Amino acid sequence: MVNLTMLTDFYQLTMMDGYLKSDKKDEIMIFDMFYRKNPNDGGYTIVCGINEVIDYIENLKFEEEDIQYLKSLNTFDEEFLQYLRDFKFDGEIYAVEEGTIMFPNEPIIRVKAKAMQAQLVETTILCIINFQTLIATKASxxxxxxxxxxxxxxxxxxxxxxxxxxxxxxxxxxxxxxxxxxxxxxxxxxxxxxxxxxxxxxxxxxxxxxxxxxxxxxxxxxxxxxxxxxxxxxxxxxxxxxxxxxxxxxxxxxxxxxxxxxxxxxxxxxxxxxxxxxxxxxxxxxxxxxxxxxxxxxxxxxxxxxxxxxxxxxxxTSFDWAALGGVYKLCAVVRDGQMIPKIKISEDPNKINNPGYKNIYRIYDKNDNKAKADLIVLDEEVINENEPLTIFDPIHTWKKMTFEDFYVKKLLLPLFIDGKCVREKRDIKDIKRYTDEEKESFWIQYRRNKNPQIYKVDLSKKLWNMKNDLLENRNIL
Amino acid sequence: MVNLTMLTDFYQLTMMDGYLKSDKKDEIMIFDMFYRKNPNDGGYTIVCGINEVIDYIENLKFEEEDIQYLKSLNTFDEEFLQYLRDFKFDGEIYAVEEGTIMFPNEPIIRVKAKAMQAQLVETTILCIINFQTLIATKASxxxxxxxxxxxxxxxxxxxxxxxxxxxxxxxxxxxxxxxxxxxxxxxxxxxxxxxxxxxxxxxxxxxxxxxxxxxxxxxxxxxxxxxxxxxxxxxxxxxxxxxxxxxxxxxxxxxxxxxxxxxxxxxxxxxxxxxxxxxxxxxxxxxxxxxxxxxxxxxxxxxxxxxxxxxxxxxxTSFDWAALGGVYKLCAVVRDGQMIPKIKISEDPNKINNPGYKNIYRIYDKNDNKAKADLIVLDEEVINENEPLTIFDPIHTWKKMTFEDFYVKKLLLPLFIDGKCVREKRDIKDIKRYTDEEKESFWIQYRRNKNPQIYKVDLSKKLWNMKNDLLENRNIL
Structure with a gap:
């Protein structure tokens, strides 16, 4: 893959420049990449494109001809252009394994980096993951x-x-x-x-x-x-x-x-x-x-x-559903060492994001090794597999489910730490094998093409409370 | 654009090898690239991608690592691999100007080259033109x-x-x-x-x-x-x-x-x-x-x-019509210096191609400079603008139309001759200006989004006769 640094939306650059000018250059931001609806009204997606995200991040670099082009737009000053010349991604990225089966609103990739860095990579990460995930899912x-x-x-x-x-x-x-x-x-x-x-x-x-x-x-x-x-x-x-x-x-x-x-x-x-x-x-x-x-x-x-x-x-082309529609939303900023959760509010409840620095646990039944539900949690939360675990529906909160004989798997795993890639790119045969295992770990009710059963994705009590607090106390306006 | 030589369908290579083995290596073939249906049931398309076809053809070259990969497939012998090492496109390509408004079944690109060369370039030409034309049309x-x-x-x-x-x-x-x-x-x-x-x-x-x-x-x-x-x-x-x-x-x-x-x-x-x-x-x-x-x-x-x-x-993505569906069909071969027209027969009459080495005349009204109809002709046919011109519908042949005060423009123009590019790549501003003029040259009845008037695309008498003869006398089986 060639250098895709310039493959970004112009507003990422104007925002980066704005952050530089407003002295938010070193503020840490956390973004989640997720999607809201399964293609073709299906039951799941198969995440694809993680290898190319690795390539993209590792090759991030503004070349001098890029700088000269940006200069020619008469929008940016020398301070910003010099910042771009020295640009280096030194943040953290967590992502699921390529080939993982995922569901709406679950973070697929989580970026924690300085504001300007986290913002720049939005467009390309979306472009890569949206398309490959769409096609892997269609092929499935x-x-x-x-x-x-x-x-x-x-x-x-x-x-x-x-x-x-x-x-x-x-x-x-x-x-x-x-x-x-x-x-x-x-x-x-x-x-x-x-x-x-x-x-x-x-x-x-x-x-x-x-x-x-x-x-x-x-x-x-x-x-x-x-x-x-x-x-x-x-x-x-x-x-x-x-x-x-x-x-x-x-x-x-x-x-x-x-x-x-x-x-x-x-x-x-x-x-x-x-x-x-x-x-x-x-x-x-x-x-x-x-x-x-x-x-x-x-x-x-x-x-x-x-x-x-x-x-x-x-x-x-995934002809009858030609885009996944994945988004990349700010869910927290770190200020003076403190994590401040962030939310985007919308009249449409489906468009309100889950705030905070999060991870996902997939809950498996010990008897048949089938996935039973996913639980989105705050990253620091630990699940004790030796105690019963009760989860609840985030909208119809009276709908509860308790697991006793279960084990969990954390889905978001390190990809980049301090700007260094910490995961080996896997070859396609490995990913394909892993994807086949992923499919086997779900009952076919979730995998049928028409009117599949909706797989349960709940929020932990802590996360649910955080989200509700933010929605009730909007002193952010 | 990088070298896209290997961006082709595997069957192009197996056919090329087959041609080499069957001694058709130097036979000249003629292919038309065209599409059958306007996207979104609209009235037209805007052809886009000609600049990238130029880049593609000019950069055609199998690198040694490509040869080694193909060798590793255990399908091709040294004779074929050596042919690929020496591969050079030295054929002829005609194409419309980028930004031209076109209609179903009209050749957009015409390739005349040795069998193996003409076959290799099919997939990439389609990939480039299909997508860019789709999006230019959607944007329009x-x-x-x-x-x-x-x-x-x-x-x-x-x-x-x-x-x-x-x-x-x-x-x-x-x-x-x-x-x-x-x-x-x-x-x-x-x-x-x-x-x-x-x-x-x-x-x-x-x-x-x-x-x-x-x-x-x-x-x-x-x-x-x-x-x-x-x-x-x-x-x-x-x-x-x-x-x-x-x-x-x-x-x-x-x-x-x-x-x-x-x-x-x-x-x-x-x-x-x-x-x-x-x-x-x-x-x-x-x-x-x-x-x-x-x-x-x-x-x-x-x-x-x-x-x-x-x-x-x-x-x-042209979300609700995600592919143009352009095709690349053999329409003639040259054997012993003689042009032999070729046809692909289908039960579905819409899928039968127009045979022969063709061009298109666009007929304009001298009074308002608006396009009135297109006439697909055999390349050697010349239209005398000083005599009345009568054209007829290729299916309902009794439907005729005569033009008196008209002039014509030939749409397929040289792009490559003897493997050399003979047309300068135009910059996007020029193409955009030309496209705007193209739109102006058609009455809005053809350009409205819903239920547009169908623009007339007829066949010359000579071409119509050739096609009918081939359909009636199928001694090709």
């Missing part, structure tokens, strides 16, 4: 709909610019895909790259049969043929069978066929019959064409004979 | 809804990864926005950067009034205050008036206020009244909060007193 939904079938990420050509293709492919694999068509993503993240040929290959030959033969000759051990360039049933599958038989005579077994248009339910069943009766029971059928979790569920319900799903546009 | 729709008010691009934090923020900001400005919050985009494209402060600025001070005063002190000539951190009408606007009066006593005039939540119709009217009665008639009201063309139209209809619109998530 799509893979869930495929019920164990393989799903391939094919969306690069429709991605929202090159980075979206690259990091979207990474996120899709973490979310559950077996690989991507994106060669750069394969190279950069060491994830499987997949693909065979396009309609143009078929069209470029005089006949479809010539095209199939040429492909089989080039890749005799990896022959997958695209059937729908001219006419799937009257031409494509017939020519494919001819070439598959020729391959077999040469001692090779064909791998598969792909269909990219037409009615996938009907065509896949017809193709399956033709393949089976020609003795190619092991040839897999891949389908693509504007698929998403809804279409896949619908096709599976009708018994479509599709073994592998190629998903493009609708996954790489 | 949003600016249209603002009816002359200024619109600012504020979406970086919700963009689909860093590149989307960067190139999306560029496209938004070309589409009509006055500037962006994105500092990197400002630096890279020399477009205005905009912004003041966030809720966190207000929260970080003991009181809202302190925060406003500190901001006005830092930026006395550029004071814009954010009103909705605690309570827009009971606190925000009152404190703002206090600070505006203090500013005026010091000889400065305040610029504006911003609201980012609550009911924008009601609040903007109340704020306008309060500002006016306090003697601040020139202070502008900026509004933001999940805006798009539909919400802006609705607020304008109700007489909301908003002067400047800040638009984020829904523009930078």
């Amino acid at each position: 939904r799509i893979c869930y709909s495929a019920m164990g079938d393989s799903v391939m990420e094919f969306g690069l050509r429709r991605a929202q610019a090159p980075d979206a293709g690259l990091y979207g492919a990474k996120a899709a694999v973490i979310g559950g895909c077996i690989g991507t068509s994106n060669v750069l993503a394969g190279q950069k993240f060491d994830i499987p790259v997949l693909g065979t040929h396009a309609h143009s290959w078929i069209q470029s030959f005089d006949t479809e049969l010539d095209a199939f033969r040429a492909y089989a000759k080039a890749y005799p051990t990896k022959t997958v043929l695209l059937l729908d360039t001219y006419d799937t049933l009257n031409s494509g599958i017939r020519n494919a069978i001819t070439v598959f038989n020729e391959l077999r005579e040469q001692g090779y077994e064909p791998l598969g066929v792909r269909i990219d248009s037409g009615d996938l339910e009907f065509l896949s069943k017809e193709i399956r019959k033709i393949l089976d009766s020609a003795g190619f029971e092991n040839v897999k059928i891949t389908a693509s064409n504007d698929l998403d979790e809804n279409t896949i569920t619908s096709l599976k319900n009708q018994g479509a004979q599709i073994d592998i799903w190629g998903v493009g546009t609708k996954m790489i | 729709r949003i600016c249209y809804s603002a009816m002359g008010d200024s619109v600012m691009e504020f979406g970086l934090r919700r963009a689909q990864a860093p590149d989307a923020g960067l190139y999306g900001a560029k496209a938004a400005v070309i589409g009509g926005c006055i500037g962006t919050s994105n500092v990197l985009a400002g630096q890279k494209f020399d477009i205005p950067v905009l912004g003041t402060h966030a809720h966190s600025w207000i929260q970080s001070f003991d009181t809202e009034l302190d925060a406003f005063r500190a901001y006005a002190k830092a930026y006395p000539t550029k004071t814009v205050l954010l009103l909705d951190t605690y309570d827009t009408l009971n606190s925000g606007i009152r404190n703002a008036i206090t600070v505006f009066n203090e500013l005026r006593e010091q000889g400065y005039e305040p610029l504006g206020v911003r609201i980012d939540s609550g009911d924008l119709e009601f609040l903007s009217k109340e704020i306008r009244k309060i500002l006016d009665s306090a003697g601040f008639e020139n202070v502008k009201i900026t509004a933001s909060n999940d805006l798009d063309e539909n919400t802006i139209t609705s607020l304008k209809n109700q007489g909301a007193q908003i002067d400047i619109w800040g638009v984020g998530t829904k523009m930078i």
